[in-house]
Amino acid sequence: RKWQADYAFEQPHDKVNNLLRQCPCRDHYGAFYKVIKETGARPIDEPAERAISDAEYRKGLIEYGERIGQLTGEYWEKKYKNKSKI
Numbered sequence: 001r002k003w004q005a006d007y008a009f010e011q012p013h014d015k016v017n018n019l020l021r022q023c024p025c026r027d028h029y030g031a032f033y034k035v036i037k038e039t040g041a042r043p044i045d046e047p048a049e050r051a052i053s054d055a056e057y058r059k060g061l062i063e064y065g066e067r068i069g070q071l072t073g074e075y076w077e078k079k080y081k082n083k084s085k086i
Contacts, residue, residue, distance in 0.1 A: 003024050003031065003032075003035065004022070004024065007022065007024075007028075008022060013081075014081070016081065018069065018072060018073055018076040018081075019076070019080065020068075020072040020075065020076050020080070021065065021068045021069055021072055026061070026064070026065070027064075027065045027068055027069075028065050029058065029061035029062050029064070029065055030062045030065070033052075033058055036052060
């Protein structure tokens with residue numbers, strides 16, 4: 001929740017980050033993984049354990065988030081960022 005507040009929800013409207021990629025788990029996996037490691041969060045089951053420990057999975061999700069940022073960033077800036085207030 002703190003990440004989401006810092007990313008968008010507690011920011012002035014002109015500082016809100018791209019809400020077309022707002023999911024910390026999927027769209028910002030590098031930051032999410034850092035939180036997992038810093039807090040000692042534990043997976044709830046075996047598939048979650050494999051996902052957290054798989055370096056290729058982590059790399060793929062980080063690349064996905066970066067690509068989504070590239071694909072949506074300009075659109076977010078032009079169509080949304082300065083048009084609405086959260």
